[in-house]
Each structure stands twice: as C-alpha cells, then as structure tokens.
Amino acid sequence: MDFNNAFPIYVQIMDMIKRKIVVNELKAGEKLPSVRDIAQELKVNPNTIQRSYSELEREEIVFSQRGLGTFVTQDLEKIKYLKESIASTFVEKFIRDMESLEYNKVEIIKLLNIKMEGYNE
Amino acid sequence: MDFNNAFPIYVQIMDMIKRKIVVNELKAGEKLPSVRDIAQELKVNPNTIQRSYSELEREEIVFSQRGLGTFVTQDLEKIKYLKESIASTFVEKFIRDMESLEYNKVEIIKLLNIKMEGYNE
Amino acid sequence: MDFNNAFPIYVQIMDMIKRKIVVNELKAGEKLPSVRDIAQELKVNPNTIQRSYSELEREEIVFSQRGLGTFVTQDLEKIKYLKESIASTFVEKFIRDMESLEYNKVEIIKLLNIKMEGYNE
Amino acid sequence: MDFNNAFPIYVQIMDMIKRKIVVNELKAGEKLPSVRDIAQELKVNPNTIQRSYSELEREEIVFSQRGLGTFVTQDLEKIKYLKESIASTFVEKFIRDMESLEYNKVEIIKLLNIKMEGYNE
DNA sequence: GTGGTCTAGACCACA
DNA sequence: GTGGTCTAGACCACA
Numbered sequence: 160m161d162f163n164n165a166f167p168i169y170v171q172i173m174d175m176i177k178r179k180i181v182v183n184e185l186k187a188g189e190k191l192p193s194v195r196d197i198a199q200e201l202k203v204n205p206n207t208i209q210r211s212y213s214e215l216e217r218e219e220i221v222f223s224q225r226g227l228g229t230f231v232t233q234d235l236e237k238i239k240y241l242k243e244s245i246a247s248t249f250v251e252k253f254i255r256d257m258e259s260l261e262y263n264k265v266e267i268i269k270l271l272n273i274k275m276e277g278y279n280e
Numbered sequence: 281m282d283f284n285n286a287f288p289i290y291v292q293i294m295d296m297i298k299r300k301i302v303v304n305e306l307k308a309g310e311k312l313p314s315v316r317d318i319a320q321e322l323k324v325n326p327n328t329i330q331r332s333y334s335e336l337e338r339e340e341i342v343f344s345q346r347g348l349g350t351f352v353t354q355d356l357e358k359i360k361y362l363k364e365s366i367a368s369t370f371v372e373k374f375i376r377d378m379e380s381l382e383y384n385k386v387e388i389i390k391l392l393n394i395k396m397e398g399y400n401e
Numbered sequence: 402m403d404f405n406n407a408f409p410i411y412v413q414i415m416d417m418i419k420r421k422i423v424v425n426e427l428k429a430g431e432k433l434p435s436v437r438d439i440a441q442e443l444k445v446n447p448n449t450i451q452r453s454y455s456e457l458e459r460e461e462i463v464f465s466q467r468g469l470g471t472f473v474t475q476d477l478e479k480i481k482y483l484k485e486s487i488a489s490t491f492v493e494k495f496i497r498d499m500e501s502l503e504y505n506k507v508e509i510i511k512l513l514n515i516k517m518e519g520y521n522e
Numbered sequence: 523m524d525f526n527n528a529f530p531i532y533v534q535i536m537d538m539i540k541r542k543i544v545v546n547e548l549k550a551g552e553k554l555p556s557v558r559d560i561a562q563e564l565k566v567n568p569n570t571i572q573r574s575y576s577e578l579e580r581e582e583i584v585f586s587q588r589g590l591g592t593f594v595t596q597d598l599e600k601i602k603y604l605k606e607s608i609a610s611t612f613v614e615k616f617i618r619d620m621e622s623l624e625y626n627k628v629e630i631i632k633l634l635n636i637k638m639e640g641y642n643e
Numbered sequence: 644g645t646g647g648t649c650t651a652g653a654c655c656a657c658a
Numbered sequence: 659g660t661g662g663t664c665t666a667g668a669c670c671a672c673a
Contacts, residue, residue, distance in 0.1 A: 163284045163285050163286035164284050164285045165284035165286065178380070178381075181381060182380070182381065182382055242381060245381060246378065246381055246383060246391060247391075247395070249374060249377045249378060249381075250374075250378075250391050250392055250395045251395065252374075253370060253371075253373075253374040253392075254392075254395060254396060256370040257367065257370055257371075259299070259303070260299075260302060260303065260363060260366060260367055260370075261303060262367060264396050267392070267396070268389065268392065268393070270367060270368075270371050271371055271374075271375075271388070271389065271392065272389070274368070274371045274372065274375060275375060275385050275388070285670095288647080288648060288649090289648080289649075290648080290649090314659075314660060314661080315660075315661065315662095316659085316660080316661095324649080324650085325649060325650045325651070325652095326650095326651095326652095327649075327650075327651085327652095328648085328649060328650080330661075330662075330663095331648090331649095333661080334661095334662085338459075344660085344661060344662090345657090345658090345660085345661085346656065346657045346658075346660070346661055346662080347656075347657035347658040347659075347660055347661070348657085348658070348659095348660065348661085349659090349660060349661075350660085350661075405526045405527050405528035406526050406527045406655095407526035407528065409662080409663060409664090410663080410664075411663080411664090420622070420623075423623060424622070424623065424624060435644075435645060435646080436645075436646065436647095437644085437645080437646095445664080445665085446664060446665045446666070446667095447665095447666095447667095448664075448665075448666085448667095449663085449664060449665080451646075451647075451648095452663090452664095454646080455646095455647085465645085465646060465647090466645085466646085466672090466673090467645070467646055467647080467671065467672045467673075468644075468645055468646070468671075468672035468673040469644095469645065469646085469672085469673070470644090470645060470646075471645085471646075484623060487623060488620065488623055488625060488633060489633075489637070491616060491619040491620060491623075492616075492620075492633050492634055492637045493637065494616075495612060495613075495615075495616040495634075496634075496637060496638060498612045499609065499612060499613075501541070501545065502541075502544060502545065502605060502608060502609055502612075503545055504609060506638050509634070509638070510631065510634065510635070512609060512610075512613050513613055513616075513617075513630070513631065513634065514631070516610070516613045516614065516617060517617060517627050517630070644672105644673090645671100645672085645673085646670105646671090646672090647669105647670080647671080647672105648668100648669085648670075648671105649667105649668080649669085649670100650666105650667090650668080650669105651665105651666085651667090651668105652664105652665090652666090653663100653664080653665080653666105654662105654663085654664085654665105655661105655662080655663075655664100656660100656661090656662080656663105657659105657660085657661090657662105658659090658660085
C-alpha cells in the first residue's frame with residue numbers, strides 16, 4: 160500500500176480496512192491486526208493507526224475491547240450498509256466524471272454496457 | 281488546482297489541459313497560456329509546464345510554434361478520440377471499483393440507474 | 402565524443418547509443434551505463450542523459466527498470482528495423498547531396514562503384 | 523544560413539560559396555558579393571568573410587582585383603574539378619557511414635538502387 | 644546505487 | 659515574448 164497526499168493517511172487506512180470488511184476479507188467479529196503490527200507493516204506511526212481505529216469505532220464499524228484488541232462489528236446489517244455506501248460513492252464519482260465530459264444519462268449507460276459486454280459475471 | 285503525489289505534477293497538468301480541451305474550454309486551434317504564465321499561475325517551475333506541453337505535443341494534442349506559442353490541435357477527430365479515451369478510463373475504473381466490491385453486471389447497471397433517476401439529462 | 406550545436410546534445414547522445422546498439426557494441430538486453438556514469442564520462446548534466454534515455458525508452462529501443470538500470474530492448478526485430486532506418490537516412494542524405502550537385506542516378510551509381518572498386522567487402 | 527560549431531564559420535562559408543559555384547548559381551567570372559554585404563547578410567564579422575575569400579583565392583577558386591572585387595575563376599576545368607572533389611567527399615562520407623553500420627558493397631548499391639527507383643533523373 | 648521528478652536559473656532560436 | 663535546451667542540485671521510489 161502506498162499513500163497519496165490527497166487525503167490524510169489515517170483516512171486512507173480506514174478506507175483500506177472498510178474495503179477488506181465489505182468483501183469479507185475481514186469477517187464479522189474477526190480481530191483486526193494490532194495497532195503496532197499494522198503500523199510496522201505500513202511503516203506509519205502507531206498513532207496514525209490508532210486514529211484510524213478510533214474513527215472506525217466512532218462509525219461503529221469496529222469495536223475495541225480493552226486488553227483484547229479491535230474487532231469487526233458483529234452487525235451484518237451495518238456491514239451491508241457500509242458496502243452500499245461505498246458503492247454509492249463510486250457511482251456518484253463516476254457520474255460526476257462522466258458529466259464533466261458532458262455525457263448524458265443514455266450515453267453513460269450505453270458506454271457502460273459496451274464495456275461490460277465481454278463480462279459474464 | 282492542487283496536486284497530489286500519486287502522479288507526477290506534469291501528468292496532472294496534462295490531464296487538466298486535456299479535460300479543458302475535450303469540454304471545449306480550450307477550442308481547436310486556440311492558443312494555450314504561455315509556459316511562463318501557467319507556471320506562475322499554478323506555482324510550479326516553468327520546466328514542469330514545458331514538460332507537460334512537450335508530452336502533449338508528442339501525443340499530437342497540441343502543437344507549438346517557436347516564438348508564437350503552443351496551440352490546441354486543429355484535428356477535431358483527434359479531440360473527439362481524446363474525449364472517448366478519457367471516458368473509457370472512467371468507465372473502466374468504475375467497473376474495477378464495483379467489481380472489487382463484488383457487484384455484478386446487473387447490479388452495477390441497477391445502482392447506476394437508481395442514482396441517475398433524478399437527472400433529466 | 403564532442404558535440405556540435407546543429408542538434409541538441411540529448412539527440413546526439415541518442416544517436417551515439419543507437420549506433421552502438423545496431424553494431425552490437427551494446428547487445429540486446431544489455432545494461433546501459435547508469436545515467437550518472439555516462440554524464441560524468443561525457444561531461445554533461447545527468448538531466449541531459451536522463452532525457453536521452455527517456456526518449457530512447459519512448460522509442461522502445463531501451464527499457465528502464467527502477468532501481469536496476471536501463472537496458473537495450475530484447476526485441477531483435479526492433480534493432481534490425483532501427484539499423485535499416487538509420488541506413489535509410491544515410492542513403493537519403495547522400496542522394497540529396499549528390500542531386501544538389503546535379504548528378505543523376507547513373508552518375509551517382511558510377512561514382513560509387515569507382516570509389517568502392519578497391520574494397521573487397 | 524545557420525552555422526554549427528563542428529567547423530569554423532569561415533570554412534562553412536567557403537563550402538556554401540563552392541556549392542553555389544559548382545551548380546552555376548555563381549557563374550565563371552561572375553563577381554561575388556562584397557565582403558561587407560555578405561557579412562551583413564550572414565551577420566558575421568567582415569574579417570570572417572575576408573578569411574573565406576582569401577582561402578578560396580589560395581585554392582584558386584576565386585581571384586580578387588584591387589578596387590573591383592572578388593570574382594569566380596574563369597577556369598572551367600577548375601570548376602569541374604571542384605565539383606568532382608566535392609562529390610568525392612560526399613561519396614566517401616556515405617561509404618564510411620554505411621560501413622560503420624556494417625553494410626558491404628553489394629548491400630550499399632542495392633539500398634541505393636531501391637531508394638532511387640522512383641527517380642527518373 | 645539506479646532511474647524519475649522537480650526547482651532555480653541561464654541562455655538560445657525565432658518572430 | 660515564446661518555446662527549447664541545458665546545468666546544478668535536491669529529493670523521491672525502488673531494489
């Protein structure tokens with residue numbers, strides 16, 4: 160993972176963890192790596208990871224237990240909702256990009272269909 | 281305009297100019313700002329702008345005339361093609377993002393339609 | 402090597418490297434001297450060599466690998482083609498020169514034959 | 523005309539005048555432009571032109587007459603010989619270039635023929 | 644160590 | 659004034 164400076168690093172780490180959660184790479188109730196481990200792996204300051212974890216906890220996507228660690232929420236509805244809201248930002252970004260090129264609704268759908276023609280899934 | 285460090289500045293400037301060209305903010309044959317002017321405006325070194333302009337010239341999106349300036353190509357087909365290829369990268373990025381969330385083709389189109397319901401255009 | 406001012410230094414360096422490649426002095430896949438080494442040897446600024454290398458990479462005659470160095474292409478066809486196109490420019494220049502002296506086709510061939518009489522190869 | 527620094531300017535001017543003589547742009551016996559005129563036109567120091575003229579006189583290609591000016595030689599044989607020796611340098615340069623690419627006699631003639639196929643003259 | 648990018652500043656060619 | 663090239667020197671990413 161490498162960071163860009165468009166967003167704070169702690170936000171980029173939050174996004175990475177959210178992505179792992181919504182694709183079940185980190186399962187409901189599963190323990191996240193320790194702050195120290197992840198800090199070492201990503202070569203960032205432990206305080207930065209701590210901040211990511213606290214914000215995720217504030218968003219109720221993870222919860223921490225003193226002396227045990229930090230865990231993915233057990234609330235499957237919450238995870239489903241998280242996934243939908245991430246998808247939502249992708250969709251909105253895409254529409255904004257295409258409209259900045261002055262493509263209209265019909266054209267956007269058409270281009271998307273053409274590009275996905277090959278895909279089965 | 282502010283730069284992130286995910287891509288070289290000269291590439292980000294190229295992208296900005298391309299965007300202005302495809303939406304006709306910079307018209308076919310129109311003179312671009314001088315290297316020095318744009319450098320001052322964006323607070324980057326003139327060499328960096330020079331690099332952006334040279335690369336754009338290599339891609340035949342602009343052409344430069346010594347002592348006169350740098351100009352948008354006169355080739356409308358070229359501009360049309362540029363617009364389509366930028367749109368193409370947006371579409372591909374979007375599909376990749378959605379698939380990373382494990383959405384399939386039908387779901388992607390559906391989400392897009394829902395989000396664009398409000399739009400008339 | 403000494404430079405004349407008819408062409409940019411970076412172009413003259415490109416030509417020198419191309420010549421070495423087509424006569425197998427630099428073999429397919431072989432590592433080129435580092436930017437810094439060649440800069441010191443030719444007493445030009447590393448940025449100028451960097452420019453030569455980038456342009457050669459754009460022409461797909463060399464490829465660079467971050468942290469490892471810059472290498473001659475592995476594509477023997479490409480090298481063969483390069484040799485032919487350099488030869489082509491020599492032939493064209495020669496014809497232009499001779500025609501500027503108002504020699505015709507038959508005379509050019511004749512003069513060339515006379516001059517090469519001594520050669521066996 | 524623009525100069526490169528591979529050869530002294532006075533030599534480059536000599537070459538230019540020789541070329542004009544051998545293609546009859548400057549005819550046998552014709553007056554050359556005055557040193558001052560040509561100096562002004564080429565934006566070089568009159569002494570440089572003077573040197574070119576003196577060298578050309580030493581080579582008996584021009585002759586000067588006090589108070590009248592400098593004139594192309596009347597000796598047509600001399601001009602013919604000059605033309606042949608210039609052609610000779612072109613031929614030799616060409617052969618050297620092609621041999622540096624490791625082309626042999628047969629290949630050189632062949633390439634030349636191919637390139638001149640289209641020409642009638 | 645190796646290539647890649649960027650700034651600062653100079654000078655040139657061309658109009 | 660405008661683009662083009664070059665030097666000097668810094669810092670970064672990657673191995």
